[in-house]
Amino acid sequence: MKRKIYFTPGPSALYFTVEEHLRTAFKNQIPSISHRGEEFSNIYRDTDKNLRELLSLPEDYCVFFTGSATEVWERMLQSSVRSESLHLVNGAFSRRFSNIAGQLDLNPRVVEVPPGQIVTVDQLPDNYEPELVGVTHNETSTGAMQPLEDIRAIREKYPEALIAVDVVSSLPVVPLPFDIVDSAYFSVQKCFGLPSGLGVWLVNNKFIEKARHITGRSSYHGIDSFLSNYRKYQTPATPNVLSIYLLGKVVGDMLEKGLDRIRMETRYKSAILYHLLESKVELTPFVEHQAWRSETIIVAKGKQTGSLAEALAQKGLVVGRGYGEFKNDHIRIANFPTHSKEQIEMLADQIDGMVN
Amino acid sequence: MKRKIYFTPGPSALYFTVEEHLRTAFKNQIPSISHRGEEFSNIYRDTDKNLRELLSLPEDYCVFFTGSATEVWERMLQSSVRSESLHLVNGAFSRRFSNIAGQLDLNPRVVEVPPGQIVTVDQLPDNYEPELVGVTHNETSTGAMQPLEDIRAIREKYPEALIAVDVVSSLPVVPLPFDIVDSAYFSVQKCFGLPSGLGVWLVNNKFIEKARHITGRSSYHGIDSFLSNYRKYQTPATPNVLSIYLLGKVVGDMLEKGLDRIRMETRYKSAILYHLLESKVELTPFVEHQAWRSETIIVAKGKQTGSLAEALAQKGLVVGRGYGEFKNDHIRIANFPTHSKEQIEMLADQIDGMVN
Numbered sequence: 001m002k003r004k005i006y007f008t009p010g011p012s013a014l015y016f017t018v019e020e021h022l023r024t025a026f027k028n029q030i031p032s033i034s035h036r037g038e039e040f041s042n043i044y045r046d047t048d049k050n051l052r053e054l055l056s057l058p059e060d061y062c063v064f065f066t067g068s069a070t071e072v073w074e075r076m077l078q079s080s081v082r083s084e085s086l087h088l089v090n091g092a093f094s095r096r097f098s099n100i101a102g103q104l105d106l107n108p109r110v111v112e113v114p115p116g117q118i119v120t121v122d123q124l125p126d127n128y129e130p131e132l133v134g135v136t137h138n139e140t141s142t143g144a145m146q147p148l149e150d151i152r153a154i155r156e157k158y159p160e161a162l163i164a165v166d167v168v169s170s171l172p173v174v175p176l177p178f179d180i181v182d183s184a185y186f187s188v189q190k191c192f193g194l195p196s197g198l199g200v201w202l203v204n205n206k207f208i209e210k211a212r213h214i215t216g217r218s219s220y221h222g223i224d225s226f227l228s229n230y231r232k233y234q235t236p237a238t239p240n241v242l243s244i245y246l247l248g249k250v251v252g253d254m255l256e257k258g259l260d261r262i263r264m265e266t267r268y269k270s271a272i273l274y275h276l277l278e279s280k281v282e283l284t285p286f287v288e289h290q291a292w293r294s295e296t297i298i299v300a301k302g303k304q305t306g307s308l309a310e311a312l313a314q315k316g317l318v319v320g321r322g323y324g325e326f327k328n329d330h331i332r333i334a335n336f337p338t339h340s341k342e343q344i345e346m347l348a349d350q351i352d353g354m355v356n
Numbered sequence: 357m358k359r360k361i362y363f364t365p366g367p368s369a370l371y372f373t374v375e376e377h378l379r380t381a382f383k384n385q386i387p388s389i390s391h392r393g394e395e396f397s398n399i400y401r402d403t404d405k406n407l408r409e410l411l412s413l414p415e416d417y418c419v420f421f422t423g424s425a426t427e428v429w430e431r432m433l434q435s436s437v438r439s440e441s442l443h444l445v446n447g448a449f450s451r452r453f454s455n456i457a458g459q460l461d462l463n464p465r466v467v468e469v470p471p472g473q474i475v476t477v478d479q480l481p482d483n484y485e486p487e488l489v490g491v492t493h494n495e496t497s498t499g500a501m502q503p504l505e506d507i508r509a510i511r512e513k514y515p516e517a518l519i520a521v522d523v524v525s526s527l528p529v530v531p532l533p534f535d536i537v538d539s540a541y542f543s544v545q546k547c548f549g550l551p552s553g554l555g556v557w558l559v560n561n562k563f564i565e566k567a568r569h570i571t572g573r574s575s576y577h578g579i580d581s582f583l584s585n586y587r588k589y590q591t592p593a594t595p596n597v598l599s600i601y602l603l604g605k606v607v608g609d610m611l612e613k614g615l616d617r618i619r620m621e622t623r624y625k626s627a628i629l630y631h632l633l634e635s636k637v638e639l640t641p642f643v644e645h646q647a648w649r650s651e652t653i654i655v656a657k658g659k660q661t662g663s664l665a666e667a668l669a670q671k672g673l674v675v676g677r678g679y680g681e682f683k684n685d686h687i688r689i690a691n692f693p694t695h696s697k698e699q700i701e702m703l704a705d706q707i708d709g710m711v712n
Contacts, residue, residue, distance in 0.1 A: 029359065189387075196596060220456065
C-alpha cells in the first residue's frame, strides 16, 4: 500500500523524526522504566527544558501532562473557577469548553459569533469581572484565528482575570505572549506531530495561586497534586511515558531547526494554500476576514468538498472533512511543521487541477 | 548496552509481540488516522471483541478507555456513588481509591488491615448498605491477593451494591467472575505488557443504570458521554489510538496462545519464586498466608533488599523496590504473561546464589 500524506487537522502526519526516536526509545527500553524512578524524571526534565526554551516560557510556568486537551478544559475550570468564566465562542471547540463549565455547575458567560468569525474585544461585557477568560486562539473546527492583539486587549480589559488560551492546533507556531497569559494547553497530535494520547498544560504562578484559594475540589489531577509531583519531575498517575519522551525529542529537533524558520515556512505554506483558494470559484476560504485566517488549519468551503476529499485520497493525499455541521461543505487542511513545502505545493497543485 | 529484563510491577517488560505490532502500526500509519473515522472505529471494535473473548465478558459489559487506572477510580466514584462507598484497604493502592472518595466529598467507609493481609468478609460492616464496594483483587504495593471466594461472599452480603474490582495487576490472569462484578479496571502496562498511557474500564448494565440516576455530575468522561461514543466505537476525547490498537493485537496473541496456558504458566512461575523464597532465611514472602499470595506480583521482604536489587540490576535483571514505606525492606517481582519460564528460572537462580 502506498504511503499516504495526512493533512488532517490532528491526528495528522507524524513529525518526520518520530519513527527514529521511537526506535531509540525501544532500544533503550523506555516503555519499561518506572515512572517513579530517576530515568523517567530525567525524561520529564528534558522535555520540560526543551519546551521552555522553544516557547520562551517565563520562569514561573509549570508543565503538566494530562490524558488529552479535553481533560485540561475540565481540570482548569475545576481548579481555578469558583463561578464566573467568560468564553469567546466561535466554533465547536470553544463551545465545548464553555459546555464543560456548565457541566461543572459553574456560571459560564458566553459571547458567541458565527463560525468562521472571531469575537472582537468590543463585544465583551463591561462592568463584569470574570475569574477566567477562555480564548481559543485557533478554532480547529473552522480555521478562524484570534489575533494576538486581541489577547493583549483582553488582558487590559480584565486585568485580574486568568486568561486561558487554547493553542491546541497552533503552538508552537504562534508566538504566544506568555507574559500576559496564565494557562495554555495543547495536544501532541497536531503541530508537534506525535501519536495522540497526551495533553500538555502550561500554567503560571498566578493560576496556581488562584487555584490554591479554591478548596474542596481536590483531585489526583488537581493543581496541588500536579505541583507536588512536578517538583520531583513526576506525575500524579502513571503517564504516557513514551509520549513525554517523544515530545521532548521532537521539541529538541524543532529547537535545532529553529522556530523562526518553522514559523517562516508555515507562513509561506499557508500563503500557497490561501493564494490557491483565492484563485478559485468553487473552493474559497471559509474565513473571509484575512486577519482571522489560521496559518495552521486552512479551511475551504465549496459544494463538492466531499468528492474533492475523495479524489485527493485516491492520490494518497488525506485532507480533513468539515467539522460537525460543515462535514459536507468544508475541507480542512493542516499545515503543521512536519508538512514540507513540497508536500503543500503538491497538494495545492492537485487541488488546482481538480477544482474550478 | 545489554538489554535488561524488567520484572518491575509496571511499567514492566513489554509483551514479546509489541514491537512487531508497533512496526505494523507505523507501516499502516495508524498514528495518523482520525479518531472520528471508520478506521479507528474498526480498531476499537476489534480490541473490544478480543477483550470480550479473552475475559469472557458478559454481553451487557461496555469497554471504555481512560488516561489511567487512577482516572477510573475518580470517574467511577463520580458517576455511580451518591454518598456511601465501602473500601477494603490493605495497602497503598486500595487506600488511594478510598482517598479519592474523600476528595469527592463522598462518605467513604474504610475497613483496613495491615499491608500484606486481606480484609476478610467477616470484618465488613453489617446493617449497612454501601452503594459501591471497592475491592482490590491484587494489591500491587504488597502482593496480597483477595481470594475470588471473598468477592462472591461480598456479593451475597451486599446484594444491591455495585462491586468494583481493581484488577490492575492481575487481569487477564485472574478468572474474574464478571457475572457478580459490576465494574473492573486495569492499566495496560502490567499484565498486558504495553507502554503506559491507557486505562481500561469495564462496566456492566447495572453500573450504567445506577450512574444514570445520578444527575448533576456530568463530564466528558461521565457514563453518558462514554456510552454515546461507545455506541459508535468512538471515545469522548482524542484517545491513545496507538495503545488501543496495540492492546487489541496483544489480546489477540493471548487468545491464540490460550488463556488456560497463560494461567498455568503463571502458576508454575509463581511457584518457582515462592518456593525459592520459602527456602531462604534472609528473603521471605511478605504475604504470610499462602492463600493470599498474588501470582503476578511476588513480594519478598528482607534486610538487604536494596543491595539485592542492585546486584540483580548489575546482571540486567530489574526487579521492583518496595512500595512507599517498604522501599528498603521489600523487592517486588512481576510475573506477567510476557515473562517466560526461562526468565523467571534465571532470576530465581540468581537470587538463590545471592541470598542465604
